[in-house]
Amino acid sequence: MSDENPINAGPVLQARNLTRAVRTDDRSHTIIDDFSYEFNSGNIYTIVGPSGAGKSSLLRLFNRLDEKTGGEVRFRGQPAESYPVTELRRRIALLFQEPYLFAGTVADNLIYCCKDRKKADPQFTAHYLGLVGLDPALAERSPEKLSVGQKQRVALARILVQEPEILLLDEPTSALDPGAARTIEELITKLNQELQLTIIMVTHNFRQALRLEGASLVVINGRLIESGISKDIFERPANEITRRFVNGELR
């Protein structure tokens, strides 16, 4: 970290005692339980845990798709609530597990958020398709004709058009075959390095966290169990709960 480089200047996103509880059938159910962590700019983080641990809910709290019931989220030192929510969601962008592309062409999807652009120019679409490793010729294709992996990459390119500062990825490879999953992982590393994007990715697969290197956070039952360098956490788990998770005893 250096002082001259504002990109790496300390935490870009902070969660303090973050809590979310929902009421269902008159019973309160805690989804995120007193979660605190500081995400530094320009790093890759993986949030790892079994299904239903609250990992995706965390991402939804970070970009305010859901509302917290306690604690706070700070973005660049300011409370998340101090930003217009539409701006916050553009700067802290979320890629869903299941990519949803709007009707039209791939190019239409890429310019979905560009107010002043009636029609995508080929250079523009080629640039963003190239960024996610897709053939520029796909621009005029209908999204229905794409594979799931391609759809996921178009959805990612659509987000990159907005130049986000933090990229939240919700199990982006869960619907893909191992080969396509690896390609996405390589893409994530490349985006982090080339665009200095802060990436927070959710996965239930700790091996994926190891492949991406960087830091990991183990979340189980909405609680942060431990955090640190992925290698340290998963190769020789010291924490008993993490060890049980790595051994597949937690489902």
Added chain:
Amino acid sequence: MIDTGFPQVAIAVSLMVLAIILARWQRVGTEKEMAIGTVRSFVQLIAVGYALDFIFNLENIFAILGTLMIMVVVGSYTAARRAPKIPGVWIISFVAILAGSVATLGLMLAVGIISAKAQYLIPLGGMTVGNSMNCSALVMERLHSDITCNRLAVETALSLGKSWRESVHTFFTKAVKAGMMQMLNFFKVVGIVQLPGAMTGMILAGASPLKAVFIQIIVGYMLTAAVTVTGLTAAHLSIRRMFTPAQQLKI
């Protein structure tokens, strides 16, 4: 005009009896419902007939407004039952139906097409409220089902920094169109496939067909205007209630 009263109704009942016998003979299975319907409609309509006779003789504007208000309340309650999961649905349909009815009846009163008499306000009010009720029920039901079935599409738009209004725009227009479709279809076939109610009534009561046609045209335009106002109001209010102030989908 032909004489109508209880003896004529008694004769008409024989037609229902004949229909019930036919249904029973052919084992359609509707005879019980038909029998109940015969009695029920008789009692209901006779009661309404006496009540309206009473109100018409009063010629009191408060009695007329009170009657119209009862129609709006019952209409909004009936419409609300079609989309019970929208928060505050009863109030939404009440405001929507009231807006449609007040706007159109008010305008017709203001420009002097009708005068503030029970003879005009009650039947036209009944038609306006009835059509507005169907429209608001359709709009709210459609909106709720479209948005819940397309959560991912809506949340994808939100997560890309679109406003709540933009994120459901497609569903908004579809729902309002669905609510107005009955009126729009009516215009296509009016007078060709079916002679509409108001016109039929006037012709039966001895008015000239041309006069009946003029009234029918006025009624048709009035109902379309009412349905448009109601549909738009119901859609706007319903959508607003489906989001939190921080633009999070809450249904």
